[in-house]
Amino acid sequence: MNTVKEKSVTRTIPVGNVPVGGGHPVAVQSMTNTDTRDVRTTVAQIRKLEEVGCEIIRVAVLNMDAAKAIAEINKAISIPLIADIHFDWRLAVAAMESGANGIRINPGNIGSLEKLKKVVDKAKKLGVPIRVGVNSGSLEKEIREKFGGPTPEALVESAIRNTNLIADMGHEELKISIKSSDAMATVDAYRLISRRTDFPLHIGVTEAGGLIAGTVKSSVALGALLMDGIGDTMRVSLTRDPAEEIIVAYEILRAVKLRHRGPEIISCPTCGRCDIDLFSLARAVEERARKIPQPIKLAVMGCIVNGPGEAREADIGVAGGKGKGIIFKGEKILKKVDEANLLEEFWKEVEIVLDEYDRKHPDIQR
């Protein structure tokens, strides 16, 4: 039985060359942590993110120089760029004039309706979509007071009010995010808003934490939402290298069977039967697998006794012995190799599997 519900029907908006909403694949986003004015460093980080599958990138625009730098950055990258702006409407306008493919604002902190209208008019004229981003930390005072805090209902009220403001100004290429750092509040808020709007939803848990806490919170909240069919773009927010956000996002999408990018690695926790340094081997395999888009299955198992049996469905696997290991495909042992050469010999076989995959799937998108 497939427990993932039919995707909620949202309208489609174009974010650069990525269609968002309307049943299109959930697009994976991240945000740079560089100084946007430093074009070289920012481009280098975005390219690294592209390599691991980032599909939309957001950059912080803190001042005019950053807004202007977008023009140069955009020339050197191939994914849509969203300008993230707080408080200053002029930065939003400048970022769009520099070629931003989208802007993220919280209309509540842009200052006044007049200023918001200037931003919306420019977005409409240039066909730039706007993400209305409401966060528990930046909720309007009167809404916070009305609901007694940043409750899910409060976040939804703020998002609906601000989205309607922009839509009433005549621009409907909108996307909404209502993030909280509380996983359960995030789920409740998105469930509520998905019943009240057909604008695409960008989902994420904000300030989720480091690798372990952030991954767990994001997996619980985003996993639940995705299984409900909610979410058109997603960001896993981690206090880490943004590349890790992308890796975790694709693992969540794989777990809920919505997208399958990159190898799935089946590896055992090890036990007393394991006689090799499996943790290092598994880590090295994970490292190498990061830049591979083909959704093959790799197994990295601790022992010959149970490993091949437990990882029978893998396309190619490695299992440890005493100072040695085997490389196996299904039930067949292809090679016995000394532990020191295990990674390199295994990888040669992985490359053969990748070639086979490419021959069978010549149309795969990279």
Ligand code: SF4
């Ligand atoms: S594959 Fe072998 S080493 Fe790994 S957990 Fe199973 S029995 Fe233990």
